[in-house]
Amino acid sequence: MRAETRHQLKQDAFSRVTIGAAEKTAHWSVEHRNTLTIAGIAVVVIAAVILGGWYYLGAQDEKASFDLSIAVRTLDTPLRAAGTPAQPDSPSFASAKERADSAKKQFQAILDKYPHTRTADMARYFLGVTSESAGDNAAAENSFKAVASTGNKELASVAKLALASIYAGTNRTKEAVALYQELINQPTASVSKVTAQLQLAELYQASNQPLDAKRLYEQVKKDNPAGGDAVQIATQKLAELK
Numbered sequence: 694m695r696a697e698t699r700h701q702l703k704q705d706a707f708s709r710v711t712i713g714a715a716e717k718t719a720h721w722s723v724e725h726r727n728t729l730t731i732a733g734i735a736v737v738v739i740a741a742v743i744l745g746g747w748y749y750l751g752a753q754d755e756k757a758s759f760d761l762s763i764a765v766r767t768l769d770t771p772l773r774a775a776g777t778p779a780q781p782d783s784p785s786f787a788s789a790k791e792r793a794d795s796a797k798k799q800f801q802a803i804l805d806k807y808p809h810t811r812t813a814d815m816a817r818y819f820l821g822v823t824s825e826s827a828g829d830n831a832a833a834e835n836s837f838k839a840v841a842s843t844g845n846k847e848l849a850s851v852a853k854l855a856l857a858s859i860y861a862g863t864n865r866t867k868e869a870v871a872l873y874q875e876l877i878n879q880p881t882a883s884v885s886k887v888t889a890q891l892q893l894a895e896l897y898q899a900s901n902q903p904l905d906a907k908r909l910y911e912q913v914k915k916d917n918p919a920g921g922d923a924v925q926i927a928t929q930k931l932a933e934l935k
Contacts, residue, residue, distance in 0.1 A: 753809075753810050756807065757803050757812035760807075761800075761812050761815060761819075767792065768823070770786055772787070773787060797820060797824065797827070800820040803816035804816050804817060804820065814843050821840065830859055837853075838856060848883070853875065854876060886916075890912065890913050894906045898933075910930050913927040
């Protein structure tokens with residue numbers, strides 16, 4: 694088997710693990726490094742450093758992605774009924790908080806062990822999710838802000854959507870509106886324009902700004918003449934505003 698083919702299969706396997714772990718969250722893409730052109734012997738020296746570093750980070754990322762898949766599965770572990778004893782052959786948690794706390798430790802461990810990997814950014818996002826579910830909005834906000842500032846625009850957009858939700862839920866309407874507008878103007882594969890529009894319209898509706906909400910719902914219907922779930926939601930919401 695050719696070396697480049699083995700490399701591609703290895704990359705595909707890594708991608709499947711990562712995407713599988715975060716399929717409900719963000720589109721995962723592999724960044725490619727530009728070729729550096731340097732004269733003389735410096736080419737050999739710098740190339741060795743770069744390739745060595747990228748091989749190390751790639752290997753670290755694969756390990757981190759495996760740990761991430763385990764942590765994400767923890768979030769899907771079922772809760773057992775009150776008074777029901779734990780079964781050794783069937784993982785479960787006594788409460789949602791216990792489950793979130795367990796997953797939170799796993800995501801934090803990934804950050805501590807593999808801080809410079811792409812997977813660490815995903816772990817930080819999920820750390821924000823578990824913090825929010827545990828009622829720690831301050832910690833969740835810090836995590837989402839950190840992810841929102843990364844170079845991965847897909848994951849950053851998901852973090853911004855989550856951050857806007859925190860702002861909306863803590864009466865920071867102006868900040869939430871600004872983020873939703875940014876996502877509307879700069880949509881990604883992970884957060885589409887219509888998703889941000891519906892979230893902003895819902896915020897307007899909850900903030901007693903029915904005219905602004907109505908304007909956005911009507912825009913959603915106009916932008917999506919073929920219909921679909923978004924149009925159905927917009928139609929339903931418009932009926933509520935009448």
